[in-house]
Structure formats: structure tokens, C-alpha cells
Amino acid sequence: MSPDGKNPIENFLRMDRIPHIWCSGCGIGTVVSSFADALSKSDLDLDKVAIVSGIGCTGRVAGYVKLDSFHSTHGRAIPFATGLKLGNPELKLVVFSGDGDIFGIGGNHFIHAARRNMDLVVICVNNFNYAMTGGQVAATSPIKANLSTAPYGNFEYPFNLPYLAEACGATYVARWTVLHMRQVTTSILEALNRKGLSLIEVITPCVTLYARRNRLGDGLNLLKYYYENSEVRHGADTRTLDIRFQEKITCGKFIDVEKPTFLECMNAHLTKTLGDKYRPYGV
Amino acid sequence: MKTRKADPKGVLTGAHYLDGDFALAEGALAAGCRFFAGYPITPSTETAERFSERIPFVGGMFIQMEDEIASITALIGAAWAGQKVMTVTSGPGFSLMMENIGLAAMQEVPLVIANVQRGGPSTGLPTLTGQQDMMQARWGSHGDYRIIALSPDSPQECFDLTIHAFNLAELYRVPVFVMTDECVGHMHEKVLIPPADEIDIVERKWHQGPKDKYLPYQPDADHVPFMIKAGDGYRFHTTGLTHDQRGYPVINAEVQDWCVRHLIDKIDKNADKIIKLEEDQVDGAEVVVLSYGITSRVTIKAVQDARRQGIKVGTIRLITVWPFPEKRIQELAGKVKAMVMPEINVGQVVKELERSVAGRTKVVGVPHCGGWVHDPNDILKAIKEAAQ
Numbered sequence: 064m065s066p067d068g069k070n071p072i073e074n075f076l077r078m079d080r081i082p083h084i085w086c087s088g089c090g091i092g093t094v095v096s097s098f099a100d101a102l103s104k105s106d107l108d109l110d111k112v113a114i115v116s117g118i119g120c121t122g123r124v125a126g127y128v129k130l131d132s133f134h135s136t137h138g139r140a141i142p143f144a145t146g147l148k149l150g151n152p153e154l155k156l157v158v159f160s161g162d163g164d165i166f167g168i169g170g171n172h173f174i175h176a177a178r179r180n181m182d183l184v185v186i187c188v189n190n191f192n193y194a195m196t197g198g199q200v201a202a203t204s205p206i207k208a209n210l211s212t213a214p215y216g217n218f219e220y221p222f223n224l225p226y227l228a229e230a231c232g233a234t235y236v237a238r239w240t241v242l243h244m245r246q247v248t249t250s251i252l253e254a255l256n257r258k259g260l261s262l263i264e265v266i267t268p269c270v271t272l273y274a275r276r277n278r279l280g281d282g283l284n285l286l287k288y289y290y291e292n293s294e295v296r297h298g299a300d301t302r303t304l305d306i307r308f309q310e311k312i313t314c315g316k317f318i319d320v321e322k323p324t325f326l327e328c329m330n331a332h333l334t335k336t337l338g339d340k341y342r343p344y345g346v
Numbered sequence: 347m348k349t350r351k352a353d354p355k356g357v358l359t360g361a362h363y364l365d366g367d368f369a370l371a372e373g374a375l376a377a378g379c380r381f382f383a384g385y386p387i388t389p390s391t392e393t394a395e396r397f398s399e400r401i402p403f404v405g406g407m408f409i410q411m412e413d414e415i416a417s418i419t420a421l422i423g424a425a426w427a428g429q430k431v432m433t434v435t436s437g438p439g440f441s442l443m444m445e446n447i448g449l450a451a452m453q454e455v456p457l458v459i460a461n462v463q464r465g466g467p468s469t470g471l472p473t474l475t476g477q478q479d480m481m482q483a484r485w486g487s488h489g490d491y492r493i494i495a496l497s498p499d500s501p502q503e504c505f506d507l508t509i510h511a512f513n514l515a516e517l518y519r520v521p522v523f524v525m526t527d528e529c530v531g532h533m534h535e536k537v538l539i540p541p542a543d544e545i546d547i548v549e550r551k552w553h554q555g556p557k558d559k560y561l562p563y564q565p566d567a568d569h570v571p572f573m574i575k576a577g578d579g580y581r582f583h584t585t586g587l588t589h590d591q592r593g594y595p596v597i598n599a600e601v602q603d604w605c606v607r608h609l610i611d612k613i614d615k616n617a618d619k620i621i622k623l624e625e626d627q628v629d630g631a632e633v634v635v636l637s638y639g640i641t642s643r644v645t646i647k648a649v650q651d652a653r654r655q656g657i658k659v660g661t662i663r664l665i666t667v668w669p670f671p672e673k674r675i676q677e678l679a680g681k682v683k684a685m686v687m688p689e690i691n692v693g694q695v696v697k698e699l700e701r702s703v704a705g706r707t708k709v710v711g712v713p714h715c716g717g718w719v720h721d722p723n724d725i726l727k728a729i730k731e732a733a734q
Contacts, residue, residue, distance in 0.1 A: 077583065080594060110579040115423070126583060126595060131576040133426065134585035134595070135419065136449050142416035146423025146431075147576055149407050150381055154427065154577050175412040333402050342405035 075099035077129050084123060088274075088282030090241035090267030091121055091188055095128070097244050098159070098186065101251035107155055112255075114157045115144040117164035119195045120269075121188040124159040138169030141176045144183050152326055152345030155255065156182065162189040162203040166222055170202070177231035177260050179325040184254040185262045187224065190269035198272030205308040209276045225317050226301040228262040235261035236318035238304065240289035241268065243314060250316065259324050266312055279309070347517060352376050352509075352545035356404050364537045366530040367392035367434075369501040370460045371400065372539060373508025374432045378547055379458070380406030381429040383420040385413055385439060388472040389528040390462035393434040414439035418446040418459070425455045426584070428550075428575035430512055434460040436528075438469060440479055440486070447521055448487030449586045451609060454563070454571060456515035456550065458508065460524040462531040465690075465716030475528035476716030477639060477690035483523045484668050490606050492613035494620060495523040495668040497638040501535045507665070513548040514620060518612055519570050525667065527690070529640040529719060562593040563605075569612035613669055622665040623674065631660030632683045633732045636699060638664040640719055641688050648725035657733045667695060672702045679703040684732035688712035688725045708732060 076099070085091050102109060109130060116125035118137035125132040135143040144156040158165070165173055165187050176183060192210055193199040200210040203224070204217045213219075225236045235257060237250040247265055254261035268274060268285035279285060288309065297315040304313050323331065326345055333341045356375035364372065370393045374382070382401070384394040398408040407424070411417040414435055421431040435443065440461050450457055465471030466478050479486075483495045494514050498507045504526055511522040553560050553572035562582050563571050574580050587595035588602045613620070628634055633652075637645045642663045652659045660682070664671065678685070685707055687696040696711040703709055712728045714720050 077594075110581070111577050113576045126585065129581050131426075131581060132583045133423070133576075134583070134587065135422075136445055136586055139415065139419040139446060139449075142411060142419035143423040145409075145411075145416075146381075146383065146420030146425075147427050148423075149409060149420070150424030150427025150429040150431075151575070151577055171412055172416055175416070337402055341402050344405065344407055 071103065072096055072099045075102055075129055076127055080127055083127055085120065086271045088268060088270030089120070090190070090265070091124065093241045093244060094186065094188055094247060094265050094267065095124055097247040098128070098251055100248045101255060104248070104252055105255050107255060111153055112155045112157065113147055114159055115140045115147065116158070117160040117169060119161040119164050119193065120190070121159065121161035122164055122195070138164055138167070138172065140164065141169060141172040141183065141185070145176060145181055148182055149326070156184065158183055158185045160187065162187055162191070162224075163193045163201045166224060166227070167202045174231045177228055177233040180232055180234055180259045180322050182258050182324045182326065183260050184251070185260065186251065187262060187264050188267045189224065189264050190267045190273060192269055192273045194269045194272050198269070198276055205306055207308040208273070211272070211276065221306065223301070223305045224262065224264045225304050229301045229318050232260070233262050233318060234259035234320050234322050236301065237262070237316040238264040238266070239314050240266040240293050240312060242286050242289040242293070246314070253319075259322060348549040349546045350549060352542040352547050353378055354542035357542040357545065358539050359541045360539055362537045362539060363534055364501050365392065365532050365534045366498070366501045366504040366526055367462060367532065368396045369504035369537050370434060370508050370524065370526070371396035372537070373505040374458070374512070375400060375404060376505070376539065376545055377430065377509040377512035379430045379432045379512060380404070381421070381424040381431045382408045382433065383411050383417040383424070383431070384433045384435070385411055385417050387436045387439045389464055389531050390434045390436045390460065392531075393460060393462070414442035415446065418443040418450070421457045422446060422450050422453065422455050425457055426576050430456070432458040432460070434462065436462050436464050437466045437476070437479055440482060444482070444486040447493070448489060448491065450521045451487065451491035451493065452586050453584045454519040455521070456519050458511045458515055458522050458524065460508065460526060463525065463527040471717050473528065474717045475640065475690060475719065477527055477641065478694070478716055480525060480667060480689070480691065480694045483525055491609045493521050493523060493668060494518065494613065494666065495525050496665060497525045497667050498530060499639055499642050499663065500530060501533060501537050504530065505537050505539065509545060513546070516548045516550050517570070518616065518620070519551070519573060520613065525639065527640050561591040563589060563608070564591045565608055565612070569608070569615055617669040618673070620666060620669060621671045623671055624663040624665060626661045628660035628662060628678065630658060632658045633729050634660045634662060634678060634682050634685050635725070635729065636662045636664060636685060636687045637689065638667050638695070641690060644719045644722055645688060645725055647722035648729060651722065651726050652729045655730070657729060659729055664695070670695070670698045670702065675699060675702040679706040682707055684708040684710055686710045686712060686725070686728045686732050688714070688720050688728070690714045690716050690719065
């Protein structure tokens with residue numbers, strides 16, 4: 064609490080839209096708190112920070128954050144943010160959305176944004192299911208987990224998101240659970256202060272659907288599970304980061320490398336190739 | 347409406363021999379478009395190629411996205427960053443863009459999409475012509491909304507109407523489609539590009555005044571809200587959800603009614619200002635032929651032949667196809683014996699014509715499944731039958 068009686072996070076929220084729609088025990092709000100904390104610790108001009116969400120529970124984040132905030136279509140937050148960034152390179156772009164949005168329907172866009180090293184901070188809340196629509200199986204659902212469209216348990220191999228991101232060219236990759244609030248804040252802050260495509264995956268409880276169907280208890284039980292089963296291994300080989308049902312979750316910062324971004328590559332290449340006739344873009 | 351003269355950097359003043367696809371790119375550059383995101387698709391790709399070749403020297407952004415969904419979505423983002431934006435595509439790509447055309451309509455984002463139509467459905471005829479996306483242009487995304495669609499009949503008009511499309515997009519904060527086709531897209535003709543100071547460009551309807559009083563979706567007297575862009579300190583929100591004037595989601599029937607009617611009204615109530623037609627010998631005509639795009643050029647031959655045979659034929663060329671010139675058609679309904687409408691589809695815009703005349707005048711469609719233009723004799727035959 065700050066001296067004026069306000070929660071410091073209020074400065075970063077559209078308080079006229081509160082209360083939010085998230086269930087009690089949901090972890091999305093905690094990730095939003097970490098994001099607000101990171102913004103408050105950054106030296107960024109917040110008028111130049113824009114946030115884009117897709118559709119779903121996490122897709123609602125853009126609606127609550129007091130920045131230039133864009134609620135786009137399902138899976139399309141990354142190309143939307145790409146357009147904003149390239150339309151005005153002065154902006155710092157944050158994509159804040161869920162696993163189904165970014166890696167299910169929008170997977171192709173993530174792949175290509177990472178390949179281009181587009182200057183985007185991607186915060187992916189991974190709750191292992193499509194929660195807004197009622198707990199359907201997702202590309203991140205662990206094998207054996209019970210989902211409303213996998214009522215006898217999931218048998219599809221899930222994505223290992225850090226491995227996917229590294230393979231596609233992401234230059235910063237971290238994974239935390241929602242229990243690791245300070246580490247999430249640090250990772251977001253690091254991502255905000257760097258260039259290129261950053262992915263921060265945050266494993267988050269979905270109490271109402273995923274936990275209930277799988278008889279995992281309430282929010283506290285899930286945090287306990289994270290507490291007992293998460294292991295921090297910075298720089299771990301991303302091939303080893305699969306998440307199995309109620310087993311160990313490896314967290315940490317896995318990738319942090321420097322590589323020219325899309326815009327830097329474009330300007331450098333065209334300046335070299337076309338010489339003085341080229342009009343560099345956004346510089 | 348604020349206008350200014352075109353930025354000479356983008357204007358390739360002079361007489362050129364260009365195909366329609368290239369002329370689309372030149373029109374965009376002349377209109378001040380500095381942001382193009384696209385995905386290759388026959389027969390429209392040359393527009394993207396031309397833009398990618400020219401933009402490094404003009405100053406701007408060309409990006410080939412991973413698909414058409416990403417292309418249109420990047421345009422929406424870039425428009426919110428303050429850019430004038432365009433993409434080009436053909437049938438299958440147009441289908442992929444539909445969801446986010448709805449987002450652009452809902453968020454009231456000015457953008458231009460050229461569709462160099464080919465025969466469909468599905469992959470259809472990649473290299474051969476069609477006019478089968480006209481209804482898709484109008485209704486393709488889900489829900490009720492309005493768009494504007496123009497139809498050029500020549501490379502010159504591909505240039506002129508692309509500039510006009512940008513101006514309309516800015517005036518009404520709406521997606522505008524330049525619905526050309528493979529024939530016009532690949533037809534080489536003389537294109538005159540005027541000096542920059544002869545090209546009028548409509549500026550975005552920027553909000554001026556206190557930031558804290560600004561409501562993103564508060565309609566102005568002309569029904570169109572003022573626009574802002576990201577990065578200017580408004581900290582605004584926009585969504586594809588049904589929203590109130592603040593741009594905040596509100597999920598109920600009352601706000602839905604306001605939100606949808608607003609999208610409809612800003613086009614319908616400005617229709618007279620938007621619609622452009624080219625009429626010839628309509629007064630006193632017994633038969634009027636309506637057509638658009640490449641089909642209007644084939645129609646010229648049929649009409650000349652019919653006039654030689656003593657039939658009083660008038661023509662109306664739809665430069666604006668959507669909104670449809672309902673009022674003008676209703677004036678003529680009952681006065682002329684028949685209206686004939688050839689188009690390269692099995693009957694799309696002709697249905698709107700039938701609806702507008704409401705049975706007061708005979709309507710004769712001249713359908714064609716695509717792959718080639720009409721044989722002028724088929725149109726002549728329809729005119730003769732209609733005149734009887």
C-alpha cells in the first residue's frame with residue numbers, strides 16, 4: 064500500500080474496469096501484478112508502451128492495463144503487435160496472451176515473429192487448457208490430463224514452449240510458475256530493457272476448469288504443487304523442458320542472446336545494398 | 347475534412363505503360379501509403395513486388411507476412427500506429443482476411459485492400475479472371491457492418507481509385523476494397539500520373555483538444571469518430587468486442603444496438619457522398635446496362651452494336667459497387683423497360699439491382715462463371731431480349 068492508500072498497481076490499471084472477470088484462484092492477475100511491477104521499475108516512457116492481447120482469459124489483460132491497449136482477434140496478437148511496432152518503431156510492444164491464443168491458433172505467427180527476431184515482449188500465460196470456453200484440450204495440455212474435449216485424458220504430445228521458441232530464433236526465453244512472482248517481474252523487466260523477441264512463459268493455475276476436472280484442489284494446492292515440484296535451472300538445455308502431468312516443472316532463464324532485430328537487419332542490409340539512395344526506416 | 351497535396355516522394359509523375367497491379371502500387375504510394383504487409387498470391391503478387399521495389403527509395407515499410415491473416419492484422423496494428431496501410435490479394439487470400447476485416451470494421455480502422463479477383467471457388471482459376479468476390483467483399487466477415495468497394499476498369503483507374511480508396515478510408519474510418527480482377531490487373535495500358543500538387547489527399551480525422559475528454563468511439567456530426575494513434579499519451583483501449591463510446595467492452599443488447607447501428611449509419615447516411623457512377627445516354631433509354639470493372643469495357647462493344655440496331659441503350663458503370671446506388675436505380679425503375687447486368691459470376695450484384703427495382707422494371711442478368719470475359723454478343727443478345 065502506498066501512502067495515498069492506493070495499491071501501487073492501480074496506476075497501471077483501468078480502475079473503471081475493475082472488478083475483472085477472472086475466477087478466484089486464477090493466476091492471471093498475479094502475472095499482471097508482476098507486469099505492473101516491472102513497468103514501475105523500468106525507465107520506459109509509458110506513453111510509448113503498447114500492449115496487445117488476443118482472445119481468451121489472458122486475452123482480457125489488454126482491457127485492464129492502462130497503456131495504449133489493444134484487444135485483437137484470436138491468435139492474432141503477434142501480427143497486430145508487429146504492425147504497431149513497424150508502424151511506429153518508437154513504441155515498445157508487449158504481447159500478453161494465453162497458450163491457446165499464442166501457440167494454438169496463433170502458433171504460426173509466433174514462429175515467424177521469432178524467426179524475424181521481431182522486437183516484441185511476449186508474455187504467455189500457460190494454464191494448460193482453453194479456459195474461457197470451458198477447459199478444452201490445448202497444445203500445451205500434458206498427456207493424461209483430463210480436459211472437456213479429452214474427457215478420457217489427453218494423448219497428444221504437448222509443446223515444450225521454450226524449446227520451440229529457441230528453435231524458431233527467440234533471443235530471450237524464460238519460464239516461471241506464477242509462484243515465482245519476483246522472478247517473473249525480473250524476466251519481464253529484462254525483456255522490456257532489451258531488443259528482439261522475448262518469450263516469458265508463466266505456468267498459471269486454472270482452478271475452475273483444469274484443476275477441478277483433474278481433482279487437483281484449489282489455488283493453494285496448485286501453488287503448493289509448484290512450490291514442491293518446480294526446479295530452477297538457468298541455462299538448461301531447452302530440449303529437456305517437457306512438462307508431464309503433475310511432475311517436475313523446470314523454470315529459469317534459458318536463452319538470452321543478442322542478435323539484430325528485424326528492423327536492424329532491414330536497415331543494415333538495404334543501406335549496404337542500396338547506399339545513399341536508401342531511406343532508412345524508423346531511425 | 348482536411349486535405350493536403352500528395353507527398354512528391356511517392357508520386358512517379360509522368361506517362362507510364364503499366365499493368366493494373368503495378369498501378370495499384372503506384373496509387374498507394376501517391377496516396378501516402380508507407381506501410382504494406384502482404385502475402386504472395388496470383389494474380390495480385392506484382393503489386394507487392396512493385397511496392398517492395400519502390401519503398402526503400404520512398405521511405406516506408408514493406409513486409410511479407412506469413413499469411414494473409416497476419417498481413418491484414420499487421421495493417422490494423424500499423425494503422426493504429428498512424429500509418430496509411432494497404433495490402434493486395436486474390437480470392438483465397440481474401441477469404442483468409444475476412445475475420446480481421448471484421449476487426450477493422452469494428453475498431454473503425456482505415457485501410458485499403460485490393461482484390462485482384464480470379465475465378466473460384468476454392469483455388470479455382472489462379473491465372474484467369476472472375477468477379478466472384480463481390481458479395482464476399484460486402485458480407486464476408488461475420489456480423490453486420492459496412493464497407494466501401496470500388497471497381498476500376500483500367501490500369502489508369504487502378505491508380506486513380508487506389509488514391510480515392512485511401513481518401514474514403516480516412517474519411518469514414520472503414521476498410522475500403524479496390525475490387526479489380528485478373529484482366530485489369532494484368533492489362534498494360536497508358537497510366538498518367540499527375541504531379542503531386544494535383545493530387546488531393548484526405549488527412550486522417552485526428553482528434554485535437556483535451557486528451558482526458560476524448561472518447562474513441564463518440565461519433566462526430568458526420569457519424570465518424572475522431573481518431574488517435576498509439577504513442578501519443580491517450581492510453582486508450584480498443585477491442586473487437588461490442589463496446590461503448592469509451593471503447594470498453596459492454597456485453598448487452600443495448601450497447602450492441604448502438605455499436606452496430608453506428609457502423610451501418612456512418613456509411614448508409616453518407617452513401618450519396620460516397621457513390622460514384624459513370625452514366626451514358628441514360629435519359630430516354632429503353633434499356634440500361636449496369637456493369638463494373640472489366641465487364642464494363644466488354645459492355646461498350648455490345649452497347650455500340652445495340653445502338654446501331656436502333657435500340658435506345660444507356661449505361662451505368664458502377665465505380666462504387668458498395669454501397670450500391672439504390673437511390674439512382676429507384677429513380678430509373680419504372681422509367682426504363684429493362685435493366686441488363688452482365689458480371690463474371692452467376693449473379694451477385696444483379697440481385698441487389700433486383701432488390702432495388704422491386705419489380706418495377708425487368709432485370710436481366712448475364713452470368714458468366716469466370717475464366718474469361720463475356721462474349722459481347724451474349725450481352726447484345728440480353729439487351730435485345732430485354733428491349734422486346
